[in-house]
Amino acid sequence: MGALLKQSPQIFITERDFDWGDDQTAILAIVSRYFSDYNGNGFYPHPDEVLLQRELQTVSALQHLQRHLRHAGARGMAITGLGLAGQPEAQRNAVLYAIALSLGFPTSTDQRTRRVAWDIRARPGSAEQNRFVTFSERVGNADMHTDSSFYPMPEEQFLLYVVHAAQCGGGASLLIDVDDIHAELQRTEAGRATFALLSEAQVPFRVPSVYAASEEQVEIEMAPVFARLGETLTMRWRYDSILKGLAARPDLDTPSLRAALALLNEVIEQHAPRFCQHLPDDTLLWADNRRTLHGRATYTDPARHLIRIRIADTPNAERIGPSGVALD
Ligand SMILES: [Fe+2]
Numbered sequence: 528m529g530a531l532l533k534q535s536p537q538i539f540i541t542e543r544d545f546d547w548g549d550d551q552t553a554i555l556a557i558v559s560r561y562f563s564d565y566n567g568n569g570f571y572p573h574p575d576e577v578l579l580q581r582e583l584q585t586v587s588a589l590q591h592l593q594r595h596l597r598h599a600g601a602r603g604m605a606i607t608g609l610g611l612a613g614q615p616e617a618q619r620n621a622v623l624y625a626i627a628l629s630l631g632f633p634t635s636t637d638q639r640t641r642r643v644a645w646d647i648r649a650r651p652g653s654a655e656q657n658r659f660v661t662f663s664e665r666v667g668n669a670d671m672h673t674d675s676s677f678y679p680m681p682e683e684q685f686l687l688y689v690v691h692a693a694q695c696g697g698g699a700s701l702l703i704d705v706d707d708i709h710a711e712l713q714r715t716e717a718g719r720a721t722f723a724l725l726s727e728a729q730v731p732f733r734v735p736s737v738y739a740a741s742e743e744q745v746e747i748e749m750a751p752v753f754a755r756l757g758e759t760l761t762m763r764w765r766y767d768s769i770l771k772g773l774a775a776r777p778d779l780d781t782p783s784l785r786a787a788l789a790l791l792n793e794v795i796e797q798h799a800p801r802f803c804q805h806l807p808d809d810t811l812l813w814a815d816n817r818r819t820l821h822g823r824a825t826y827t828d829p830a831r832h833l834i835r836i837r838i839a840d841t842p843n844a845e846r847i848g849p850s851g852v853a854l855d
Pocket of ligand 1: 821
C-alpha cells in the first residue's frame with residue numbers, strides 16, 4: 528500500500544496501491560460456483576465456507592489485502608479507492624463477501640434473512656420516528672460501541688464499505704483505540720478505580736428486542752467490560768444496553784457500578800482521542816471489534832449508504848449463540 532497516514536498509533540488511512548487485474552473476475556467465478564443464489568445480494572454464511580475461504584485465499588489481490596489489513600498491530604485501516612465504485616450490487620457485494628471471507632468468517636446480521644452484507648442507510652422517515660430504530664437504520668449519530676456486545680461471542684472484526692458518503696458535511700466515521708481509553712482512565716484515581724471495577728464486575732448487557740412483541744422477554748448477557756487477551760486489552764461496550772440491563776436486574780445496580788459506567792462513558796464520548804474521518808465513496812474500512820470502539824458523527828443526508836460485514840475468527844458452525852443483529 529502507499530504511504531500510511533497515521534491517525535492514531537494503530538489506526539491508519541491509506542490508498543489502494545495494487546491492481547486488481549483479472550482478480551475480480553476470478554473472485555466472481557469462484558463465488559458463483561459456490562452460491563447458486565446470492566440471497567438478494569446479501570449472501571449468507573456458506574455451509575462450505577472453510578473450503579471456499581481456502582480457494583479465495585489463492586487470489587493474489589485478496590492475499591495482498593489480507594496481509595495489509597492484518598499487518599502487525601493494526602487495529603483499524605481505511606483503504607480509499609478500493610475499486611468497486613459504480614459496479615452492479617451483485618458484483619460489488621460478491622467481492623466484499625470474498626474480502627470478508629479471506630479475513631475470517633462473515634456472520635449473518637439478520638436472523639430471518641441470514642444476510643451477511645448489511646445496508647447501512649436511513650429508513651425513510653427515520654428522522655421523525657421516535658420508535659425503536661437502530662443506529663444503522665436512521666440518520667443522526669451513533670454512540671461509541673463494540674458490535675454484538677450483548678452476545679456470547681462478539682465478532683472479532685468488521686468491514687464497512689462506503690457506497691455513498693454523506694454530502695451534508697456530517698457522518699464521519701469514528702474509531703477509538705481501547706488502549707487510549709485505558710491510558711485516559713489511568714490519569715486519575717477515579718479512572719483507575721473505574722478500570723479495576725469494570726475489569727472485575729460481570730455487567731448485564733441487555734439484548735435489544737428487535738420486535739415489539741418480545742418486549743417483555745428480557746435476555747441478558749453477563750460479561751466484564753474490560754478483559755485481557757494475551758498481551759492486549761479488549762472491551763465490550765454499549766452503554767445503552769448496559770443501562771437497560773441494570774434496569775432489568777436491579778439487584779446488580781449499585782451506586783459504585785453506576786458511577787464507574789458513567790465515568791467511562793464520559794471518557795469515551797468526550798475525552799479519549801479518536802480517529803475521525805469523512806470517508807469518501809469507494810473506501811473500505813476494516814476494524815478490530817475488540818480493540819477499538821466505533822461510532823459515527825451526526826449527519827442528515829438520507830442518501831448516505833454504507834455496507835457492513837461482521838467477521839468472526841471462528842467458522843460459523845463452531846460459534847455459540849446468535850451471530851449478530853441488524854442493530855449497532
Ligand atoms: Fe456498530
